[in-house]
Amino acid sequence: MTETPRDIEHLIDLMARLPGLGPRSARRAVLLLLKKRGSVMEPLARAMAQVAQSARECTICGNIGAGEICAICADPARETGEICVVEDVADLWAMERGGAFKGRYHVLGGTLSPLDAVGPDELRIPELLTRVQQEGQREVILALNATVDGQTTAHYIAEALEPSGVEVSSLARGVPVGGELDYLDDGTIGAALRARRKL
Amino acid sequence: MRNPLGKTTAGRDSAGMEWRDEGLLIALRPHGEASAIVEIFTLGHGRHAGVVRGGGSRKMAATLQPGTQLAVVWRARLDDHLGAFTVEPLQSRAGLMEDRLALLGLGAVCAMLRLALPERAPAPGLWQPTLGLLAAMEAGAADWPLAYLRWELLLLEETGFGLDLSRCAVTGARDDLAYVSPRSGRAVSRAGAGDWAPRLLPLPVAMLGQGPADRAEVMQGLAITGHFLDRGWQPVLNGRSLPEARTRLVAALARQAGTAEGALG
Numbered sequence: 001m002t003e004t005p006r007d008i009e010h011l012i013d014l015m016a017r018l019p020g021l022g023p024r025s026a027r028r029a030v031l032l033l034l035k036k037r038g039s040v041m042e043p044l045a046r047a048m049a050q051v052a053q054s055a056r057e058c059t060i061c062g063n064i065g066a067g068e069i070c071a072i073c074a075d076p077a078r079e080t081g082e083i084c085v086v087e088d089v090a091d092l093w094a095m096e097r098g099g100a101f102k103g104r105y106h107v108l109g110g111t112l113s114p115l116d117a118v119g120p121d122e123l124r125i126p127e128l129l130t131r132v133q134q135e136g137q138r139e140v141i142l143a144l145n146a147t148v149d150g151q152t153t154a155h156y157i158a159e160a161l162e163p164s165g166v167e168v169s170s171l172a173r174g175v176p177v178g179g180e181l182d183y184l185d186d187g188t189i190g191a192a193l194r195a196r197r198k199l
Numbered sequence: 200m201r202n203p204l205g206k207t208t209a210g211r212d213s214a215g216m217e218w219r220d221e222g223l224l225i226a227l228r229p230h231g232e233a234s235a236i237v238e239i240f241t242l243g244h245g246r247h248a249g250v251v252r253g254g255g256s257r258k259m260a261a262t263l264q265p266g267t268q269l270a271v272v273w274r275a276r277l278d279d280h281l282g283a284f285t286v287e288p289l290q291s292r293a294g295l296m297e298d299r300l301a302l303l304g305l306g307a308v309c310a311m312l313r314l315a316l317p318e319r320a321p322a323p324g325l326w327q328p329t330l331g332l333l334a335a336m337e338a339g340a341a342d343w344p345l346a347y348l349r350w351e352l353l354l355l356e357e358t359g360f361g362l363d364l365s366r367c368a369v370t371g372a373r374d375d376l377a378y379v380s381p382r383s384g385r386a387v388s389r390a391g392a393g394d395w396a397p398r399l400l401p402l403p404v405a406m407l408g409q410g411p412a413d414r415a416e417v418m419q420g421l422a423i424t425g426h427f428l429d430r431g432w433q434p435v436l437n438g439r440s441l442p443e444a445r446t447r448l449v450a451a452l453a454r455q456a457g458t459a460e461g462a463l464g
Contacts, residue, residue: 114443155299187293
């Protein structure tokens, strides 16, 4: 077997660290990049270098943007008096894809997890409390995952916000669009039944 | 081979080890991209860890939540291997997610079981009371904090640090027990305490199984169990305090005790 040049091996090693890729799939990806050097590899390398230099965490909400303040926080049209609290940037992007929310966000950077020694100070919870107080927000929407850790965090934040008098709500839980009852777990069915609405 | 609980187990042969049991998921951490290492409190095999292949997937997320009751099959080539679990949900605890206090209770139960139980040592005496406690939390029973207190007493007993609240350590009397010795864990009557009373822990009657308990009494009881858990489990805690999840539950109950009065049971 011929030896792969050291630089290429290094690139394969780095690619193999990406989610969804292992050593074999990283090798395939690198081969494809080498084959499409002009159309994929070079633009990709340039884009990565640019993003590595410009991307930074928004000092207000924790989103990833191109400057000190992200585009959402800088947009006056999004000053609706509502803050949507999400666990991480991927959740913020998911909310933005839906396009249903027109307010601003706050990214916590995780959830409370006593087992992993993640407490309120390890997350951006103190910043959220300060923000709500200083910005005079009307409503805080807790869009956290429907997991034990996610909901423990939601309850913690709701309690911490109680003295501020701001309205605190959370996302509904129940049957997803396209979901079939037969395939749902009993916890989801129970939650959906408790949150039923009059038609 | 059959274990004492009558569940089938495979012996050490070419096919490896295998057993089936019922369990409660108490902890989970990601393992690689798609799998998870879980810790399950099982009826017949105690606290047992294992890999769940595909446990990191979205499909499994609802099943692999702390507190979920599972039917499990554990397989490994040798008994001392980590092994792999195949799990099927029996009962979800999703109903607890809407109740802040109950969610804290669930967290405390899982954290305490994880800390208290040695790995692979059956603790069948804890199984039914734990399920009963979680069911009470899920049903929104007003007296579940008292049930939690009694569960901690049982946990102390199961781990070898049980309190003796049957009679006074000084006089031998069975009546008017009002204190617990912080050293011996034995009850002391009012008459037996004498001038030593300020140095003893006040014993709420609810811990004697007598009558209802208000929130303040539950808090008193949790202070007692906390003292003995902290002391007895020091070799495991290694200088650290009791799990953060328990601290949060106790703090939340204390806040409630400060704002609300009422019988709990």
